[in-house]
Amino acid sequence: MEPMAADLMGIHADRETEAIGPPKMASSAAFIHSLMLYFVEGIDNVNYEVKCKELFEVLTEDNVQVFLKVLVENRISKDDINLEMLADLVFKINERFPETRELAIKELLKPIHKMFGSIPANGFDYGMEADLRNLGRFMGLLTLIKNKTILQYHLDLRALLIEGIIKGDSALRYAVQFVCQFLKASQGLVYHPFYSSIVRILRYLRMIYEKDDVTKIVETELTETELRVPLGDPIIKFEQSTDSPSKDNYRTIV
Structure with a gap:
């Protein structure tokens, strides 16, 4: 069966194949981390609205900080193309959960402090340079x-x-x-x-x-x-x- 166009954006899954989507709900910290990683790695400018809707179905006041931590650690330092879109996402979440922006900044400060505290005495770390940018x-x-x-x-x-x-x-x-x-x-x-x-x-x-x-x-x-x-x-x-x-x-x- 040919997949529907919507399937390409992750909206629906072919019912004759295993669905590719967020993990089934559970309560463990490992599951929450995996769930947030799914959204952090999957969102882009094409599927932004769809993924935001999916994210808000599972995002709560209790797991917002987990999402922000995963966002900073797995996306921000490595993605120099979609930073504006990801900042918009933080502000969008902030509308529903006030203090989200402040929490995001606190998460950002952690790797910033760590990197500037470990600048190599000799040589130059181009990966660190890109991350800091x-x-x-x-x-x-x-x-x-x-x-x-x-x-x-x-x-x-x-x-x-x-x-x-x-x-x-x-x-x-x-x-x-x-x-x-x-x-x-x-x-x-x-x-x-x-x-x-x-x-x-x-x-x-x-x-x-x-x-x-x-x-x-x-x-x-x-x-x-x-x-x-x-x-x-x-x-x-x-x-x-x-x-x-x-x-x-x-x-x-x-």
Whole structure:
């Protein structure tokens, strides 16, 4: 029997064959994890509405955090194509279960802290670089695009850049790419008007860009058209007296 067109999107299953769909209901933690993994791995821009409907049939206040954990661990860091769609999914869930966005941010912070706390002393981990770019972009989509400040979630981007400057080119490359991907999520809107917390970050990015020994990769990241960092704007010119870290206010994120 030829499968119906709808079968290709997972809406129906051929009744003469075994259905491919979410596992049958059970109560164990392992089952809940498998169920959430089914949705996390299966949703895309084509079947978005259908999978959302299926997801909401099984999603509860008790298992939302499990879904978000699986989403971050198995999809966000590895998928650089569907991050906007996945952010929309988080906001959609947030409409039904308030605090979902905040829970998602807390789950994001776990791998971010872990990765920045384990930057290799020698060499460069391209897989970690790619993961941090995706995590930074998704963090921005959950915060800046809704005019929310990231600082309230205890991720000090300015301190992250300072630490990168201190530790050298490799650490700076990780930090700049993470921060730039974070800012790209705003689609340029965050700069009009400037948020005071963002201005300081932009000043450090400009200072890094103007370094004589800035690497080509970092320079390219900072001049990316999509980022729209106004490098020539006097408002983000680095001022040694007001922008430099002191022993009292400097801290790392790890």
